[in-house]
Amino acid sequence: MADIEGLREAKDVKISGTGSAAGFHLKGSAHLDWGMKNRMSRIIKPDTGRTVMLAVDHGYFQGPTSGLEVMEKTLEPLIPYADCLMLTRGILRTSVPPGCQTPIVLRVSGGQSVLTELSNETWNVDVDDCIRLNAAGMAFSIYVGAQHEHQTLVAFSDLIDAGYAAGIPVLAVTAVGREMARDARYLSLSSRIAAEMGANIVKTYYCQNFTKVTGTCPVPIVMAGGKKLPELEALEMAFKAVSEGAVGVDMGRNIFQSDSPVGMIKAVRAVVHCNEKPKTALKIYEDEKKTSKAPKVKAKASRPKSRK
Numbered sequence: 001m002a003d004i005e006g007l008r009e010a011k012d013v014k015i016s017g018t019g020s021a022a023g024f025h026l027k028g029s030a031h032l033d034w035g036m037k038n039r040m041s042r043i044i045k046p047d048t049g050r051t052v053m054l055a056v057d058h059g060y061f062q063g064p065t066s067g068l069e070v071m072e073k074t075l076e077p078l079i080p081y082a083d084c085l086m087l088t089r090g091i092l093r094t095s096v097p098p099g100c101q102t103p104i105v106l107r108v109s110g111g112q113s114v115l116t117e118l119s120n121e122t123w124n125v126d127v128d129d130c131i132r133l134n135a136a137g138m139a140f141s142i143y144v145g146a147q148h149e150h151q152t153l154v155a156f157s158d159l160i161d162a163g164y165a166a167g168i169p170v171l172a173v174t175a176v177g178r179e180m181a182r183d184a185r186y187l188s189l190s191s192r193i194a195a196e197m198g199a200n201i202v203k204t205y206y207c208q209n210f211t212k213v214t215g216t217c218p219v220p221i222v223m224a225g226g227k228k229l230p231e232l233e234a235l236e237m238a239f240k241a242v243s244e245g246a247v248g249v250d251m252g253r254n255i256f257q258s259d260s261p262v263g264m265i266k267a268v269r270a271v272v273h274c275n276e277k278p279k280t281a282l283k284i285y286e287d288e289k290k291t292s293k294a295p296k297v298k299a300k301a302s303r304p305k306s307r308k
């Protein structure tokens, strides 16, 4: 039985003020429930309000991708520098150590391949499995303006309902597809639709007049990387994106297809979390590349002392 003798009387009271639990660092998220906010905070860091997500889900429609052939090899050195991993449940279960503390945004849409119509995609991972896998978020592609727009938007609405029921935020991936125009008009249209439908985070491409996209989207935006660019160009794009309102990046090929993936993710972190200028960040990449390529100095084999 609990010892009730000598219990101290409660004296501390709080009559006014909001308290530390009231504020939240992300736009459009202040009214979410605690579990949602906690998961959002695991994906987008409260100390900077930013995130470097590493996107490695490409195989779900394009099979083995250059740089992602053997997932453990790619992931092992990068995981310590990623705020979050975006990947499929197949890769999570086969190639990520369960002791990994990095939050996971699970790709939950699919159903097509690079050989067919890209927009023919739907919701393909049950929320129960996301819970089982301890996902911090769920990522789903919507194909606004494409052949299967309606199908993806309807499935997206169902996912949003399930996400709210489980307390798992949904990240909408917008503007993928071969013929999608990547300008502010289209990207703001698709990002806004995603947010109106209930997305908690939107992933979209950088474009001219990007503030039109970030400024008309009521939830945080992360910038998609896109095809591999020279490192400085990729850093410049990330710098412009965060300066113009993105909360970070969800980048894949520009990191893992770099000749120094660790150098590149460190440089991207400097831009995203410290607002480092692209040229300064490039130096981080170059230094890391040099260090990792430098021949390892062999320790001199110590000879056993001769016995006298």
Ligand code: 5RP
Pocket: 055, 056, 057, 058, 086, 141, 173, 176, 224, 225, 226, 227, 250, 251, 252, 253, 254
């Ligand atoms: C496409 C995705 C991918 O995760 C993402 O676009 C790939 O990243 P990157 O373009 O930077 O290689 O969401 O469906």
